[in-house]
Amino acid sequence: GNSVTQMEGPVTLSEEAFLTINCTYTATGYPSLFWYVQYPGEGLQLLLKATKADDKGSNKGFEATYRKETTSFHLEKGSVQVSDSAVYFCALSDLTSGSARQLTFGSGTQLTVLP
């Protein structure tokens, strides 16, 4: 079956530090990959996505590249801000399995950015 593994948190960084949150996946087909962000007290918001190998998703300074050879989709940002403090979820949608409408989520990584 499908699964997503994220690096465990919490992650604490100083403002302007470089961020990497690791995500690897297992899928039987050819999944689309997503990063969602959840700010305190809110629901999840789509941050970025990639639908095929070597695609790069980007938004708000965050980037992630779909690496089929390493089955990874690591989230990166060159310079984090205090406002980036949130929980980040990696997820996949397997378009070939017949369950395209469902997502498989990682367990989430809490990021705290200190001023």
Added chain:
Amino acid sequence: DVKVTQSSRYLVKRTGEKVFLECVQDMDHENMFWYRQDPGLGLRLIYFSYDVKMKEKGDIPEGYSVSREKKERFSLILESASTNQTSMYLCASSPPTGGLFFGEGSRLTVL
């Protein structure tokens, strides 16, 4: 922009009460979902629906039921609330191309 609205942000109920959590989406999506979110467990799928009056069990359906009488509305029902159902409940809808649009969540406390 897609908007998914959950009727209550915070609820406090007593053990044994019947609880309704309502969710409405405004983008004519066929697919709607209910998840619960618990610390250390991530998001777990309770029920989902592909069409009006259609429902399917997710990974943790026990103790829950759902209703989809109209395309835009998907309700989660706790027939007899228990303390282990204290959680954050997230509703989402999805277009045919995949991905999910979430509501802001309903935090339920069962005393």
